[in-house]
Amino acid sequence: MILLAALMLINIASAASADDVAQGRAIYLQHCASCHGLAADGNGPMARVLTTPPANLRQLSERYGNPLPVDQIARYIDGRADVKAHGPRDMPVWGKRFYSEGQGSESQVKDLIAKLVAYLQSIQTGVRSASRN
Numbered sequence: 001m002i003l004l005a006a007l008m009l010i011n012i013a014s015a016a017s018a019d020d021v022a023q024g025r026a027i028y029l030q031h032c033a034s035c036h037g038l039a040a041d042g043n044g045p046m047a048r049v050l051t052t053p054p055a056n057l058r059q060l061s062e063r064y065g066n067p068l069p070v071d072q073i074a075r076y077i078d079g080r081a082d083v084k085a086h087g088p089r090d091m092p093v094w095g096k097r098f099y100s101e102g103q104g105s106e107s108q109v110k111d112l113i114a115k116l117v118a119y120l121q122s123i124q125t126g127v128r129s130a131s132r133n
């Protein structure tokens with residue numbers, strides 16, 4: 001039973017550890033659920049006041065493939081490079097926010113975002129992810 005659960009987790013999170021996924025979920029609930037929803041389906045309480053609807057994050061794999069392109073998703077969440085290229089956006093620039101919360105630690109920013117991506121990977125409903133949802 002434990003072995004089976006472990007195999008499922010390896011399957012879901014591939015390179016990421018179960019710990020990363022759990023921590024990523026906690027960070028998600030704290031910072032992202034207000035817009036993207038508790039279930040990450042884009043239906044958070046803030047969604048109705050935004051001009052651009054927050055994405056359904058369970059379906060990222062339909063757009064980006066599964067497994068998700070980790071660097072691309074991380075760069076998007078960070079947003080600092082994006083804003084330089086495309087100007088302001090409705091999605092908050094988390095890189096900036098985490099950077100000031102972490103008192104200027106770039107490695108902490110990377111770590112938080114990597115955990116978020118591990119969590120997002122674990123909830124993809126696309127074909128190749130395990131179906132524990």
Ligand code: HEC
Pocket residue numbers: 028031032033034035036046050052053054055057060063073076077089090091092094116
């Ligand atoms: C203030 C509301 C808000 C919060 C909070 C928020 N987002 Fe978003 N997010 C958005 C909006 C709006 C979009 C759609 C942006 C667009 O299409 O221009 C988006 C898009 C995204 C996308 C891209 C989806 C795609 O299809 O390309 C990802 C990934 C994402 N958000 C992750 C996160 C994560 C992770 C957090 C928490 C750290 C978070 N968001 C917090 C509003 C929010």
